[in-house]
Amino acid sequence: MKNKILNISGFPAIFAMLLLGMLMLQACKKDTAGGPPKITSIRNYAPAPEDTLLTSISTGQWVVIHGENLREAVEILFAGVPAQFNYGMFSGEMAVVQIPASIPFNTVPDELLNTIKYTTTSGSTVFSFNYNYPMPVITGLGNETFFPGDSVYIYGSGFFLVQNVKFAGATITEYGVDSLGGFIRFVCPPLAQVPGGTITVVAKGGTATTTQIYSVGKPSIYAISNENPNVGDSVYIHGAAFKDVQSVSFGGNDVAVANYRTADDFSYIAFKCPALNNAGVVRMETLYGVATTLFNVNDKLTGMIGNMEWGDQFGYQWWGGANLSVDDASRNGGWIYTDPLFAVNTSMFMSLISGPLSSGDGNNGSTSIRLGSAQWVPAANLTETPDNWAVKFEMNVPKPWNGATLCIQSEFTENIMYRYEPWSTPSGAVDFKTNGWVTVTIPLSAFRLKSTTLGDGRGTPVTTLSSLVGNSGKTGMFLYMKNFSGATNPTGYHAAFDNIRVVRIKQ
Numbered sequence: 001m002k003n004k005i006l007n008i009s010g011f012p013a014i015f016a017m018l019l020l021g022m023l024m025l026q027a028c029k030k031d032t033a034g035g036p037p038k039i040t041s042i043r044n045y046a047p048a049p050e051d052t053l054l055t056s057i058s059t060g061q062w063v064v065i066h067g068e069n070l071r072e073a074v075e076i077l078f079a080g081v082p083a084q085f086n087y088g089m090f091s092g093e094m095a096v097v098q099i100p101a102s103i104p105f106n107t108v109p110d111e112l113l114n115t116i117k118y119t120t121t122s123g124s125t126v127f128s129f130n131y132n133y134p135m136p137v138i139t140g141l142g143n144e145t146f147f148p149g150d151s152v153y154i155y156g157s158g159f160f161l162v163q164n165v166k167f168a169g170a171t172i173t174e175y176g177v178d179s180l181g182g183f184i185r186f187v188c189p190p191l192a193q194v195p196g197g198t199i200t201v202v203a204k205g206g207t208a209t210t211t212q213i214y215s216v217g218k219p220s221i222y223a224i225s226n227e228n229p230n231v232g233d234s235v236y237i238h239g240a241a242f243k244d245v246q247s248v249s250f251g252g253n254d255v256a257v258a259n260y261r262t263a264d265d266f267s268y269i270a271f272k273c274p275a276l277n278n279a280g281v282v283r284m285e286t287l288y289g290v291a292t293t294l295f296n297v298n299d300k301l302t303g304m305i306g307n308m309e310w311g312d313q314f315g316y317q318w319w320g321g322a323n324l325s326v327d328d329a330s331r332n333g334g335w336i337y338t339d340p341l342f343a344v345n346t347s348m349f350m351s352l353i354s355g356p357l358s359s360g361d362g363n364n365g366s367t368s369i370r371l372g373s374a375q376w377v378p379a380a381n382l383t384e385t386p387d388n389w390a391v392k393f394e395m396n397v398p399k400p401w402n403g404a405t406l407c408i409q410s411e412f413t414e415n416i417m418y419r420y421e422p423w424s425t426p427s428g429a430v431d432f433k434t435n436g437w438v439t440v441t442i443p444l445s446a447f448r449l450k451s452t453t454l455g456d457g458r459g460t461p462v463t464t465l466s467s468l469v470g471n472s473g474k475t476g477m478f479l480y481m482k483n484f485s486g487a488t489n490p491t492g493y494h495a496a497f498d499n500i501r502v503v504r505i506k507q
Contacts, residue, residue: 079131321480379471387506407481
């Protein structure tokens, strides 16, 4: 018996020893007479007892092909795709080979699917065998906003030999599929055919269905740049699918917006605020649907903690380091702080103004807007998730602000707060300013417990409303500046706040 020299680098030692033993046994036998190759079975390439005969194979899998006249292989095709192999791992009756990791099943001709074609210098043979097609997985859409006639891409994996596609309530009959099963492309049907629904893909490996409901062309309103603007202020309605807009009303159906500008990507509408007489919702109608806010704009009463106007919702407790302010000296009564940088605001508001804070400076008694007890959330709603409610306020920052944190805290507990840091970005701290008055929205679910290692407002998020506001839902509120860093802030702060409130943002 002549010794064989094998190239087994890159294989686990136990597999190499297994292969060496098998080939030595084969070498001791009389080689099969020359002739065309023949495949009799396929076995899993693994130590016993895992080296079982296979009834199906998967891409990237190592297998042992058993048969006759297998030594002089020149090509091995799995579903028409060539596999790389090493002659040192072959004998006349056995060949160890890895199935290609990537097979474009969607472009493989029908006659080549589920086949292995083995070619040697003496001929070839075709062996039929089943493949384990992967389960399809839907990861998302190329664009979350789409309209009839748009190209729609469903991204994911395992989209092999697709049999059925359903999209937003419609069965898609004409579609293209990526050869490697990574996406499905089609044209969005007419609006009447897509009433809304999930996405389902039925492929050779199984069925994938989304939990999310998709609506074609239906507009959505995410935020209003300023919910309490003055006449002539610039207002932006942010959202999605603002295409083919038919009407816009701001502050109730009786306040129509006649002139507006729509973003090229349909993500916002911009206009000058018309005269507002009453509080009301924002409503937008397009050719594809209607979007309406849950909350009212021009509303200085609902959920109010402090609007700084004389009356029951004044809120300010007259101490803490903030200034009761106006933007016009003609309205300051001779004693209210006046700052024209905060124009235009026809009401009273609070301002926080200071130079840079030293490390650790700031607290709810010295750099603070302190507001008295008010009903954050009705007691009957305290069992709801904190996601349903948010702190909102109007804010104006005319000068650069960088480094000091605006801490928002309920009087009920000092162990929970929200740290508002609009100057903090993923790439680092940058100076922050606003262009006039804007509305800030902070879901109550964003408030966090104190962390023993990371500090105030850096622990776990609140999970119940009562942990933040108590069992009555009524408590005071503090908004104060603090320097949490180890050095003096790069800038001071020059900011104004108005209409501090808690309102529902979800049903």
